Amino acid sequence: MRLNQKWQVAAENELLYHSWDDEFxxxxxxxxxTHLLGLVAAQVLLKLQQAPADTVSLAEWIAPLQxxxxxxxxxxxxxxxxxxFDSLGIIEHTQL
Amino acid sequence: MNVSALxxxxxxxxxxxxxxxxQAGPFITHMQTSIRSVAExxxxxxxxxPLAEDTGFADFHVHLIPPANLRRWFRPQVLFSFDGxxxxxxxxxxxxxxxxxxxMNWCVSGHSHQYLILHxxxxxxxxxxxxxxxxxxxGKSTLCAALINRGWRLxxxxxxxxxxxxxxxxxxxxxxSLKNESIHVIRRFEPCAVLSREVRDTMxxxxxxxxxxxxxxxxxxxxxxxxxxVFPKYQPGAVTRLEPQPKARAFMRMVESAFNYSQLGPQGFxxxxxxxxxxxxxxxxxxxxxxxxxVFADLKLPVx
Amino acid sequence: MKAAHNLVAQVLRHPESAVSLxxxxxxxxxxxxxxxxxxxxxxxxxxxxxxxxxxxxxxxxHLESADTVVKRHAQAIRxxxxxxxxxxxxxxxxxxxxxGAAYLMADLPPARGRIxxxxxxxxxxxxxxxxxxxxxxxxxxxxxxxxYDQRYYRIWMHELPxxxxxxxxxxxxxxxxxxxxxxxxxxxxxxxxxxxxPVGEDQSVKVLAPVDMVLHSATHLFHEGELEHGLRDLAxxxxxxxHFGDSPSFxxxxxxRAQELELTRPLFYALHYANLVLGTPIPESVFINQTVSxxxxxxxxxxDALYGRALAPxxxxxxxxxxxxxxxxxxxxAHWLRMSPWLLVHxxxxxxxxxxxxx
Numbered sequence: 001m002r003l004n005q006k007w008q009v010a011a012e013n014e015l016l017y018h019s020w021d022d023e024f025x026x027x028x029x030x031x032x033x034t035h036l037l038g039l040v041a042a043q044v045l046l047k048l049q050q051a052p053a054d055t056v057s058l059a060e061w062i063a064p065l066q067x068x069x070x071x072x073x074x075x076x077x078x079x080x081x082x083x084x085f086d087s088l089g090i091i092e093h094t095q096l
Numbered sequence: 097m098n099v100s101a102l103x104x105x106x107x108x109x110x111x112x113x114x115x116x117x118x119q120a121g122p123f124i125t126h127m128q129t130s131i132r133s134v135a136e137x138x139x140x141x142x143x144x145x146p147l148a149e150d151t152g153f154a155d156f157h158v159h160l161i162p163p164a165n166l167r168r169w170f171r172p173q174v175l176f177s178f179d180g181x182x183x184x185x186x187x188x189x190x191x192x193x194x195x196x197x198x199x200m201n202w203c204v205s206g207h208s209h210q211y212l213i214l215h216x217x218x219x220x221x222x223x224x225x226x227x228x229x230x231x232x233x234x235g236k237s238t239l240c241a242a243l244i245n246r247g248w249r250l251x252x253x254x255x256x257x258x259x260x261x262x263x264x265x266x267x268x269x270x271x272x273s274l275k276n277e278s279i280h281v282i283r284r285f286e287p288c289a290v291l292s293r294e295v296r297d298t299m300x301x302x303x304x305x306x307x308x309x310x311x312x313x314x315x316x317x318x319x320x321x322x323x324x325x326v327f328p329k330y331q332p333g334a335v336t337r338l339e340p341q342p343k344a345r346a347f348m349r350m351v352e353s354a355f356n357y358s359q360l361g362p363q364g365f366x367x368x369x370x371x372x373x374x375x376x377x378x379x380x381x382x383x384x385x386x387x388x389x390x391v392f393a394d395l396k397l398p399v400x
Numbered sequence: 401m402k403a404a405h406n407l408v409a410q411v412l413r414h415p416e417s418a419v420s421l422x423x424x425x426x427x428x429x430x431x432x433x434x435x436x437x438x439x440x441x442x443x444x445x446x447x448x449x450x451x452x453x454x455x456x457x458x459x460x461x462h463l464e465s466a467d468t469v470v471k472r473h474a475q476a477i478r479x480x481x482x483x484x485x486x487x488x489x490x491x492x493x494x495x496x497x498x499x500g501a502a503y504l505m506a507d508l509p510p511a512r513g514r515i516x517x518x519x520x521x522x523x524x525x526x527x528x529x530x531x532x533x534x535x536x537x538x539x540x541x542x543x544x545x546x547x548y549d550q551r552y553y554r555i556w557m558h559e560l561p562x563x564x565x566x567x568x569x570x571x572x573x574x575x576x577x578x579x580x581x582x583x584x585x586x587x588x589x590x591x592x593x594x595x596x597x598p599v600g601e602d603q604s605v606k607v608l609a610p611v612d613m614v615l616h617s618a619t620h621l622f623h624e625g626e627l628e629h630g631l632r633d634l635a636x637x638x639x640x641x642x643h644f645g646d647s648p649s650f651x652x653x654x655x656x657r658a659q660e661l662e663l664t665r666p667l668f669y670a671l672h673y674a675n676l677v678l679g680t681p682i683p684e685s686v687f688i689n690q691t692v693s694x695x696x697x698x699x700x701x702x703x704d705a706l707y708g709r710a711l712a713p714x715x716x717x718x719x720x721x722x723x724x725x726x727x728x729x730x731x732x733x734a735h736w737l738r739m740s741p742w743l744l745v746h747x748x749x750x751x752x753x754x755x756x757x758x759x
Binding site: 124207210 | 422423424426427431435458459464465466468469471475716
C-alpha cells in the first residue's frame, strides 16, 4: 500500500451533494449512482474535490475536525474509505 | 359521460368493438377486449370514471386478447397487448382483469418519464399528502385502503407521480390492489367497501381490487403538496409505533423505490432532494388498522 | 388492408407540419414513432425548430418522456467511451468509434434523440487479440459461450462476439471490418482506419471520416436483415447527409470513396431511399454518375416494393398484407449478401436445428 500516493476525484465525475444533520447523499452524474456517506467520508470527498491529497495528509486534516488523534488506526480508516471510493469509480490515483 | 352511463351490454360491446377511452388521472387508456370478466371488472370498479372518446387521443392502447380457438378449451390464456406488442408472458384467462391492472401500471411506469415515478401509495388530507413507499408485504396497500375509507383522498396505491416543474404529486387514482389476507382484513374493516371478485393462484397469490372512493375519482385533476414520507411495516402483534427517520436514510430508501430515478439523471437527484427536504420522514410499524388510522389523523403539517 | 399514412416520415421531412396535426393524427404519430424508436428524434427535431411549445400537451408528454431517457443514455455512453479509452490506452490503441457512439462523441445530428443499445469500435485486425485481452483486463467479457457461435463469429464475421462489461452490463461490439469476411464485397478496413479523424483535441478517440461514416451507415442498413429499425437507421443517414452535404467537396469525395471501397451499390440504395422516403436533398449529378452501380429498373421496382414496406414503422397502421413477406425477403437477401450460399445453408440449418432443440 503506497500511502503517499495522491488521490483525486476522477475528472469525468460531476458530484451533487445534500446533507441532513451528519449524513450526506452524493449523486455522481457520470455513473448515475447515489451514495449515502457519513461525515468523515463526506469530508474526505469534499477535501479531494478542492485538491488531490494522499491518505496521511487527509487523515491529518480530518482528525482535528473529529477531535481525535490521526493515529495509525484512523489512517487505516481513511484508507478504507478511499478504497471504497476507488471501487465506486469516484476517485483515482493522480498521474505521477 | 362516465362509465356508469353505459349498461353492461353496452359496455361489453364497446370494449369488444371500438374500445373504451378511459380517463384515469392524467392518462387516457384505450382498452379493447372481448373477455367478459374484464368488462365486468371495469363496470364495477371504474363506474365513476369519465370517458374520453371525443379527443381522438389515447396515451396507451391496450388489448386483452382471449385465447385462440383450440386453447379456448384447454387451460385458456390471456395476452396483454400494448399497441400490438406483447410485453408479458400469457396468464391464465381467469387472471385477465388483474392483468389489465398490472399492464396499465407497466404502461405508466415505463413510458412516463415526464414525471419522477415512485413505487408508493399516496393519500391526501387537508392539503398535505403522505407518500408511502414500501416493498411488497409491508402492508402498504392495506394501510392505504384503510385510510381512504377514513377520510383520506386517494391519489394512487401504487404509483406516485411527481411533476418535474412544480414538485407536486399528480393523482393517478385507480382501484386499490389487495392481496391474500389483506382482502379479508379490509372487508372486516369496512364492510361497505366494493371489491372485485377474488382471483386465486396469481403470481402474487389471491388478489382483489377495491373501488376507490367516488370523491377521489372526481378530484383526479387536483395535485397535492408532499408533506410526509412514511415507510410502513406491518408486523403481526406489533405495538403501533411512528418513529422519525433520518432524512438521508429516507432519501436512499426513496431512491430504491423509484422506477425512473436513474433515467432522470441529476434532475432526479434534485427532485428527490426537494421532496425529502419538504417532508417529515417516519418509519411506521403497525398491526392494528384503527390505531394506525388514529396515528395518521394526528400527523401535523411540517413547519416551513 | 390498406397501409395508413406514414406520419413519422412526414414529420421527419417537414417538422413544421407537426404543428397542424389533429389530436387523432398525433395519436397515430406517437404510436408509429414509438414502434420505430423515433419518439425522441421527433422531440429533438421539433425542439431544434423551436416548435415544442406549439405541440398539444398530451402528445408532447410522450416526446418529453422519450427525450428524458435519451439524454441520460447519452451520458452513460460518454462514460463508457472514457472507460474504453482507458482500457485501450494500455496498448496504445486509439478508440475508433462506429455508429451511434461516434455520432454522439462527434456531436453529429443523428445523435440527437437516439438510443443505441451498444458501443461499436473498429480495431485493426492485427491488434484484435491484444485489444480483446486489454478489454478483458478492464472488465469486459465475451457474452457468447456457445462454441458454434464463437467459431461462427471468429471465422466468418467482421466482429468479435459481443462483449459485456461485468460491472456496468454495457455491451461492446469490437469490429475489425464493416462487413463480414464472408460477404461478396470487401471494403479495406485499413483505409477506414487511416482516414479516421480525432474527436476534438483528443487524439485517442476517433470517428470515421465523414464519407466513410456515410458509407458505413449505408452498408449497415442495406446489408442488414433485421429491418425492425430500418426507418430509424434511414433517419440517421438522412441527418448525416443533410449535415455533411453542405460542404461542396463532400459529394464528389463520397462517389470516389464508394468506388474505392466497392460500396457503390449500398450507396445507391442509401441515397435512393433517403431521398424517396425522407426527402434527403441529393445533387442530381450524383445519381447520374452513379449509373455504373445503379441496378436495372426492374430490380429497383422490386426493391422499392420491398423497402417501401420494410422502411415504414413496424406498426399495424403501416402494414399491409405484403409487409411480412417483404421483411422476410429482405432478411434472406441480407444473409445472401453476407454469406456464400454454402455457408448460408449451413448457418440457417444450424439455427433451425438449435431452435427446434430448444423448443
